[in-house]
Amino acid sequence: xxxQLWDFSGGIHPAENKVLSTRRPxxxxxxxxxxxxxxxxxxxxxxxxxxxxxxxVLKGQTIATVSGTLGVPVHAPTSGTIEAxxxxxxxxxxxxxxxxxxxxxxGKEEWIQRTPVEDFHTLDRETVLxxxxxxxxxxxxxxxxxxxxxxxPPKDRKVSTLILNGAECEPYxxxxxxxxxxxxxxxxxxxRLMAWILRPERCVIAVEDNKPEAITALRKATSGTQTEVVxxxxxxxxxxEKQLIQILTGMEVPSGGIPADIGVMCQNIGTAIAVxxxxxxxxxxxxxxxxxxxxxxSEPGTFDVLLGTPISHLLKQAGxxxxxxxxxxxxxxxxxxxxxxxxxxxxxxxNCVIASTAQELPAPPPEQPCIRCGMCAEACPMELLPQQxxxxxxxxxxxxxxxxxxxxxxxxxACSYVCPSSIPLVQYYRAAKGEIRxxxxxxxxxxxxxxxxxxxxxxxxxxxxxxxQRRKDRAxxxxxxxxxxxxxxxxxxxxxxxxxxxxxxxxxVQEALARKKAKTExxxxxxxxxxxxxxxxxxxxxxxxxxxxxxxAKLNTMQSMLNDAKAENADNVEKLERAxxxxxxxxxxxxxxxxxxRSVLADTQTTDS
Amino acid sequence: MALAQQxxxxxxxxxxxxxxxxxxxxxxxxxxxxxxxxxGWGNLINVIWCVVLAVGTEAAMLKxxxxxxxxxxxxxxxxxxxxxxxxxxxxxxxxWVSAIAVIAAIVLAKQLYGGLGSNPFNPAxxxxxLVLISFPVAMTTNWAEPxxxxxxxxxxxxxxxxxxxxxxxxxxxxxMATPLDQYKHSISSKTAAEVLTHPTFGDGVARGWEWVNAGxxxxxLLLLAMRIITWHIPVSFLAGLAIMxxxxxxxxxxxxxxxxxxxxxxxxxxxxxxxxxPVSAATSHQGKLIYGAGIGxxxxxxxxxxxxxxxxxxxxxxxNFAVPFIDHYTxxxxxxxxxxxxxxxxxxxx
Numbered sequence: 001x002x003x004q005l006w007d008f009s010g011g012i013h014p015a016e017n018k019v020l021s022t023r024r025p026x027x028x029x030x031x032x033x034x035x036x037x038x039x040x041x042x043x044x045x046x047x048x049x050x051x052x053x054x055x056x057v058l059k060g061q062t063i064a065t066v067s068g069t070l071g072v073p074v075h076a077p078t079s080g081t082i083e084a085x086x087x088x089x090x091x092x093x094x095x096x097x098x099x100x101x102x103x104x105x106x107g108k109e110e111w112i113q114r115t116p117v118e119d120f121h122t123l124d125r126e127t128v129l130x131x132x133x134x135x136x137x138x139x140x141x142x143x144x145x146x147x148x149x150x151x152x153p154p155k156d157r158k159v160s161t162l163i164l165n166g167a168e169c170e171p172y173x174x175x176x177x178x179x180x181x182x183x184x185x186x187x188x189x190x191x192r193l194m195a196w197i198l199r200p201e202r203c204v205i206a207v208e209d210n211k212p213e214a215i216t217a218l219r220k221a222t223s224g225t226q227t228e229v230v231x232x233x234x235x236x237x238x239x240x241e242k243q244l245i246q247i248l249t250g251m252e253v254p255s256g257g258i259p260a261d262i263g264v265m266c267q268n269i270g271t272a273i274a275v276x277x278x279x280x281x282x283x284x285x286x287x288x289x290x291x292x293x294x295x296x297x298s299e300p301g302t303f304d305v306l307l308g309t310p311i312s313h314l315l316k317q318a319g320x321x322x323x324x325x326x327x328x329x330x331x332x333x334x335x336x337x338x339x340x341x342x343x344x345x346x347x348x349x350x351n352c353v354i355a356s357t358a359q360e361l362p363a364p365p366p367e368q369p370c371i372r373c374g375m376c377a378e379a380c381p382m383e384l385l386p387q388q389x390x391x392x393x394x395x396x397x398x399x400x401x402x403x404x405x406x407x408x409x410x411x412x413x414a415c416s417y418v419c420p421s422s423i424p425l426v427q428y429y430r431a432a433k434g435e436i437r438x439x440x441x442x443x444x445x446x447x448x449x450x451x452x453x454x455x456x457x458x459x460x461x462x463x464x465x466x467x468x469q470r471r472k473d474r475a476x477x478x479x480x481x482x483x484x485x486x487x488x489x490x491x492x493x494x495x496x497x498x499x500x501x502x503x504x505x506x507x508x509v510q511e512a513l514a515r516k517k518a519k520t521e522x523x524x525x526x527x528x529x530x531x532x533x534x535x536x537x538x539x540x541x542x543x544x545x546x547x548x549x550x551x552x553a554k555l556n557t558m559q560s561m562l563n564d565a566k567a568e569n570a571d572n573v574e575k576l577e578r579a580x581x582x583x584x585x586x587x588x589x590x591x592x593x594x595x596x597x598r599s600v601l602a603d604t605q606t607t608d609s
Numbered sequence: 610m611a612l613a614q615q616x617x618x619x620x621x622x623x624x625x626x627x628x629x630x631x632x633x634x635x636x637x638x639x640x641x642x643x644x645x646x647x648x649g650w651g652n653l654i655n656v657i658w659c660v661v662l663a664v665g666t667e668a669a670m671l672k673x674x675x676x677x678x679x680x681x682x683x684x685x686x687x688x689x690x691x692x693x694x695x696x697x698x699x700x701x702x703x704x705w706v707s708a709i710a711v712i713a714a715i716v717l718a719k720q721l722y723g724g725l726g727s728n729p730f731n732p733a734x735x736x737x738x739l740v741l742i743s744f745p746v747a748m749t750t751n752w753a754e755p756x757x758x759x760x761x762x763x764x765x766x767x768x769x770x771x772x773x774x775x776x777x778x779x780x781x782x783x784x785m786a787t788p789l790d791q792y793k794h795s796i797s798s799k800t801a802a803e804v805l806t807h808p809t810f811g812d813g814v815a816r817g818w819e820w821v822n823a824g825x826x827x828x829x830l831l832l833l834a835m836r837i838i839t840w841h842i843p844v845s846f847l848a849g850l851a852i853m854x855x856x857x858x859x860x861x862x863x864x865x866x867x868x869x870x871x872x873x874x875x876x877x878x879x880x881x882x883x884x885x886x887p888v889s890a891a892t893s894h895q896g897k898l899i900y901g902a903g904i905g906x907x908x909x910x911x912x913x914x915x916x917x918x919x920x921x922x923x924x925x926x927x928x929n930f931a932v933p934f935i936d937h938y939t940x941x942x943x944x945x946x947x948x949x950x951x952x953x954x955x956x957x958x959x
Contacts, residue, residue, distance in 0.1 A: 009944070014620050015620070242944060252944050252945045253944075253945055254946075256945075257945070326612075326613050327612055327613040327614070327615060329619055331617075336617055337617060338612065338613065338614045338615050340614065341612075342612075356619070358613075361619045361620060363613065364621060366680070368684060369724065371626055372890070373626075373629065374839070374887060374892050375836075378836070381944070382943055382944040383941045383942060384943055385940055385941065388892070388940075400953070403950055403954035404950065405946065405950065411617075413618030416618050417618050417620060417621050417622055418621075418622050418624070419621070420624050420625050421625075422621065422625065426616065426618065427616040430616075
């Protein structure tokens with residue numbers, strides 16, 4: 001009995017080559033001289049070492065921790081001594097080196113205190129999720145996404161279908177196949193745990209129909225439960241998350257979204273076992289099952305490997321023929337990448353190493369022109385137009401490539417596989433994606449710089465305008481004052497006649513003083529009022545004197561500043577010169593005012609007497 | 610241990626362009642066999658002559674363009690262009706007419722556009738259309754009279770002599786108008802029954818032609834089965850032609866009947882071998898359907914109301930013009946998207 005299945009578009013049927021590594025049961029790899037444990041074996045922040053060089057560590061002991069939310073710790077795969085924390089080549093398409101903890105095993109396999117949990121129902125979900133994180137579990141399928149985070153989908157996304165991905169559609173790889181054959185009970189128990197956390201309506205283990213032994217074992221392990229073991233047709237890339245979801249549910253993961261958006265979650269077979277061991281055995285993730293295969297090894301097989309074991313060590317165990325090997329592929333022949341050195345370690349995501357001969361996977365023939373045959377589009381599981389993407393990627397017309405959904409490409413390699421012109425299509429897409437990302441980053445940087453610049457310009461302009469406004473206001477006030485003065489002078493003239501000049505001036509000053517007084521009074525509110533005119537005039541004279549001295553002082557300061565500026569040839573000389581001139585005027589005005597006031601005062605006094 | 614560095618995928622299917630072209634050549638053999646049996650040595654001689662000339666011209670052009678000669682010759686595409694011309698030209702066409710067609714196809718339509726993969730028009734059909742327009746007499750009067758190869762057909766020597774003589778028209782005794790031509794020109798004054806008494810029609814649909822079309826259909830089905838071509842273009846091509854015939858020409862006393870359209874001209878060769886030339890065809894499934902249907906419709910229009918008896922070349926070339934446009938508006942809907950993104954990107958879509 002099988003539930004309803006859907007087909008996905010495209011797909012290919014490459015030679016499987018799986019028999020090479022399924023003839024023998026899973027074999028434990030021998031203990032290497034050194035274990036190399038990269039601090040980053042997962043998506044997220046790298047872990048930070050919490051042990052010192054020379055420390056003795058026990059099997060399962062945490063040797064690196066993660067402080068942020070995205071990331072998982074690293075554990076010692078066996079007991080031994082920390083030899084170093086240093087840069088070492090790690091499995092990465094670029095062949096780069098990264099920080100690794102180097103551990104020298106002592107061969108005693110001395111465990112830390114383990115705390116197995118018989119019945120996980122006694123724990124709460126948070127505790128289980130925390131343990132999944134603390135025990136270093138990140139997806140063993142390839143990306144290495146921290147499992148505890150994946151098992152905690154966004155609150156508004158209910159996972160109704162939990163899929164355990166046992167498709168293993170890539171040729172050569174048999175790690176999941178062998179695991180399913182031999183460890184189906186643990187898989188079932190891990191799935192139960194995850195199902196308990198997520199409470200889905202449906203639990204599915206999907207296996208391609210080329211793994212009959214695995215299917216039988218899983219059916220046995222899940223008999224009597226609601227878990228469905230669904231057999232799907234063998235077609236690459238049925239194990240791609242998006243394709244598997246389509247096969248099993250008929251739904252498509254929205255572009256740019258995650259499976260939880262449509263209520264689905266996929267987990268890897270190895271991850272299920274790691275979860276089960278973390279809870280039921282109290283063991284952190286310190287080993288995984290990895291296929292070592294290819295025609296350049298005499299005894300290909302599937303190995304249970306301690307994390308950190310150098311691939312060179314495994315290859316030796318599998319009988320590598322150093323003369324015959326042409327390339328070392330980490331992963332499968334469709335999506336794996338070639339290694340520059342076999343010294344890199346097995347990490348949490350290492351599922352397969354292929355040591356191939358030149359006859360087995362020959363170098364591609366030279367690229368020929370695209371004849372638009374469309375076989376790539378027939379093979380594309382994402383329903384893209386690979387040939388158009390190729391032209392646009394090659395021509396650097398990235399906008400058009402993006403328009404044709406370049407970023408939906410899962411880089412499965414089906415298009416390159418079928419291309420009769422031997423065009424490395426995926427390579428073009430990767431290059432174009434990289435280029436677009438760089439451009440976007442630069443664009444973002446340029447945008448930010450522009451925003452900053454524009455903000456600064458706007459601020460300067462605003463300041464300039466405010467300054468201008470102030471200047472205008474002052475000019476207006478001055479003009480008004482001037483006009484008033486003139487009007488008053490005219491008035492006084494018309495009243496008193498031009499003959500009584502002094503008296504008129506005196507009257508003017510009186511008036512001005514009265515105004516000023518009124519102003520100070522009103523400003524100082526109920527101050528002691530009623531002063532005699534004589535009393536009024538006297539302090540006023542003082543005020544004028546004070547004003548003059550202040551203005552003179554200021555002028556002096558300005559003058560000295562100007563001199564300094566001139567000496568230093570500073571760029572504010574001009575400004576200072578203007579300021580000095582202004583102050584000079586001010587001093588002159590104050591002097592005139594004072595002189596006027598004095599003469600007026602003298603006059604009034606004489607008139608009074 | 611020197612390890613090879615290679616970008617994924619590491620495995621590839623062993624079907625090269627040259628392999629694909631070889632299969633196209635092999636798949637055309639049933640049709641060529643039928644042509645030879647029913648119309649004499651002419652087509653076979655034409656095919657050999659055109660293929661040799663096409664490959665030679667291609668090599669010369671590659672040399673002129675300073676391109677690796679053997680690298681491109683080995684892709685077999687020039688041979689296919691020569692083959693298609695040899696199969697479609699009149700069996701007794703003078704040697705220089707075929708030569709002009711082949712040279713125009715390879716030089717003008719293919720190499721001057723940048724060689725393999727860069728030509729917007731089907732090279733063979735450019736060559737064919739050129740000679741059809743330039744030498745209408747040579748292209749209409751050299752269709753061999755249907756006869757069984759070993760019963761009354763001109764001998765190999767006679768055929769060679771005729772083609773090599775260089776005369777525009779071959780000896781009348783050897784030739785006969787094509788069934789489509791005959792029908793078109795006599796139906797205006799006769800009834801269908803009267804028209805069909807002409808020896809060119811024979812007992813079935815059209816003597817010899819029905820077998821030739823059956824041969825190309827068989828070869829086409831082989832290409833389909835091998836997934837070298839997809840069904841979209843041949844099916845929409847034939848459907849377009851059939852629907853037009855049924856809709857507008859169902860009266861055999863006025864127009865050639867559907868059976869004549871499907872089996873009496875270059876229809877099957879066109880549908881499975883010519884229109885499916887990937888370089889100049891539309892690319893998406895939907896695009897291929899439009900492209901094929903367009904050719905079928907145009908062929909009917911030109912055959913029925915145009916001045917040429919057959920129209921595969923014109924139908925294909927006219928739709929070649931439309932391909933960039935079709936391609937822009939027929940991308941498939943990508944997985945995870947609500948709808949296809951048609952047209953060319955605008956700034957707002959980023």
